[in-house]
Amino acid sequence: MTGKIFVIGLGPGNEDQITPQALKAVADATLFYGYKPYLDRLDLGEHQQAVASDNRKELARAREALDAAAAGAVVAVVSGGDPGVFAMASAVCEAIETGPSAWRGIDLEIVPGVTAMLAVAARIGAPLGHDFCAISLSDNLKPWDLIELRLLAAAGAGFVIALYNPISKARPWQLGRAFECVAAILPADTPVIFGRAAGRDDEQITVHALRDARPEHADMSTCVIIGSPQTRIVERPGKSDLVYATRFARRPS
Amino acid sequence: MTGKIFVIGLGPGNEDQITPQALKAVADATLFYGYKPYLDRLDLGEHQQAVASDNRKELARAREALDAAAAGAVVAVVSGGDPGVFAMASAVCEAIETGPSAWRGIDLEIVPGVTAMLAVAARIGAPLGHDFCAISLSDNLKPWDLIELRLLAAAGAGFVIALYNPISKARPWQLGRAFECVAAILPADTPVIFGRAAGRDDEQITVHALRDARPEHADMSTCVIIGSPQTRIVERPGKSDLVYATRFARRPS
Numbered sequence: 001m002t003g004k005i006f007v008i009g010l011g012p013g014n015e016d017q018i019t020p021q022a023l024k025a026v027a028d029a030t031l032f033y034g035y036k037p038y039l040d041r042l043d044l045g046e047h048q049q050a051v052a053s054d055n056r057k058e059l060a061r062a063r064e065a066l067d068a069a070a071a072g073a074v075v076a077v078v079s080g081g082d083p084g085v086f087a088m089a090s091a092v093c094e095a096i097e098t099g100p101s102a103w104r105g106i107d108l109e110i111v112p113g114v115t116a117m118l119a120v121a122a123r124i125g126a127p128l129g130h131d132f133c134a135i136s137l138s139d140n141l142k143p144w145d146l147i148e149l150r151l152l153a154a155a156g157a158g159f160v161i162a163l164y165n166p167i168s169k170a171r172p173w174q175l176g177r178a179f180e181c182v183a184a185i186l187p188a189d190t191p192v193i194f195g196r197a198a199g200r201d202d203e204q205i206t207v208h209a210l211r212d213a214r215p216e217h218a219d220m221s222t223c224v225i226i227g228s229p230q231t232r233i234v235e236r237p238g239k240s241d242l243v244y245a246t247r248f249a250r251r252p253s
Numbered sequence: 254m255t256g257k258i259f260v261i262g263l264g265p266g267n268e269d270q271i272t273p274q275a276l277k278a279v280a281d282a283t284l285f286y287g288y289k290p291y292l293d294r295l296d297l298g299e300h301q302q303a304v305a306s307d308n309r310k311e312l313a314r315a316r317e318a319l320d321a322a323a324a325g326a327v328v329a330v331v332s333g334g335d336p337g338v339f340a341m342a343s344a345v346c347e348a349i350e351t352g353p354s355a356w357r358g359i360d361l362e363i364v365p366g367v368t369a370m371l372a373v374a375a376r377i378g379a380p381l382g383h384d385f386c387a388i389s390l391s392d393n394l395k396p397w398d399l400i401e402l403r404l405l406a407a408a409g410a411g412f413v414i415a416l417y418n419p420i421s422k423a424r425p426w427q428l429g430r431a432f433e434c435v436a437a438i439l440p441a442d443t444p445v446i447f448g449r450a451a452g453r454d455d456e457q458i459t460v461h462a463l464r465d466a467r468p469e470h471a472d473m474s475t476c477v478i479i480g481s482p483q484t485r486i487v488e489r490p491g492k493s494d495l496v497y498a499t500r501f502a503r504r505p506s
Binding site: 011235 | 372
């Protein structure tokens with residue numbers, strides 16, 4: 001028996017933003033592992049089975065999936081957005097590195113997708129239009145002081161900053177503290193974008209000046225994008241404002 | 254007459270990685286603007302016309318497209334990858350901000366895509382598996398010393414670094430200098446991924462230790478990903494190595 005494991009990015013949640021490669025992988029697999037909200041987006045047949053698990057048990061989920069693939073199943077581990085951005089691809093690689101040597105022989109196909117910051121950016125203009133970074137605000141797997149160091153380094157060097165995992169019940173204060181950190185460096189009128197469920201029916205995208213940005217503007221489904229001094233707002237009568245980062249940049253003064 | 258402008262991301266170049274949203278936008282438009290290699294990827298009908306322009310004339314191209322949309326045409330500006338990542342979306346926003354006020358009333362739809370770093374990452378493992386940044390090495394629109402500042406800030410704070418526009422005939426030395434910069438901070442065995450044409454027939458993906466990374470490993474179609482101290486290589490007998498960034502991280506020592 002020859003099993004296989006797909007690690008699939010389902011995109012932001014809009015059917016029009018899922019790639020044909022992802023749909024083909026879903027069609028090929030029979031056993032699906034993931035966080036329930038992502039599994040719920042699949043339209044599975046009778047021969048296909050979904051196994052839901054909590055989002056904080058990524059390594060255990062990866063191991064279970066690899067175990068099934070090693071036994072001959074064609075398995076899919078699914079993520080929203082792109083599986084390589086704060087999602088399951090890293091956990092699957094870690095499981096392969098630290099697991100039985102036979103797992104290194106399993107056929108592995110990682111299927112990229114449109115990650116949240118790109119979907120949010122497209123809905124509002126081009127806020128990632130020059131150098132940018134992506135930081136997960138979750139301090140489950142890294143110390144908070146490292147996150148602060150990265151926020152300060154990024155803001156100081158003029159990067160636009162996309163924040164993933166900005167807030168949750170278990171992590172209520174981190175986003176507010178992140179705003180305080182970058183406010184020590186960035187102008188108070190720097191635009192901050194709160195992009196919730198971009199491209200989905202329940203989409204909600206708002207922009208606040210950094211001085212007015214509050215953790216309450218975000219929830220678990222939000223990607224927060226903090227602008228740089230090169231970020232511009234273009235007012236459009238009768239339409240929503242455009243927010244974009246200029247292609248040109250000067251050295252921060 | 255009501256014109257419209259789409260800014261479309263065609264993905265990395267593999268038909269299986271272009272979204273349905275992008276295909277629908279291509280079907281709706283009649284006039285296409287872009288760099289010739291991207292326009293060549295379109296399968297246009299007789300009622301559709303492509304206008305190619307040089308990649309260094311992005312603002313002029315955006316203005317021409319907006320002018321046509323203002324006159325009533327349904328226009329598409331196409332980019333490879335994602336249009337918001339070092340591509341046309343920022344130029345279109347800039348053209349709207351600085352152009353005739355009527356352009357602010359034009360219907361604008363930006364269609365996200367799978368950007369190069371995600372496609373490269375998926376082919377080799379999960380090198381963007383924790384905090385990362387994206388930097389364009391082109392110094393046409395920003396001073397080189399700002400690029401060095403960002404490279405040093407990113408490497409020092411432990412970000413994985415994806416380099417876009419790493420090299421061209423007009424910019425031959427920048428990539429080598431970028432490697433020198435980060436080598437002052439990162440261990441000499443830090444993995445550097447050269448991902449050329451990921452997902453396409455002519456794909457070529459190689460990994461070198463930072464001490465051996467050379468500009469000659471890259472060309473205009475390459476996305477370079479410089480690892481962090483958290484980047485791991487997993488050898489797989491009979492298969493290519495996996496490269497991934499661990500989900501956990503420590504504060505850089």
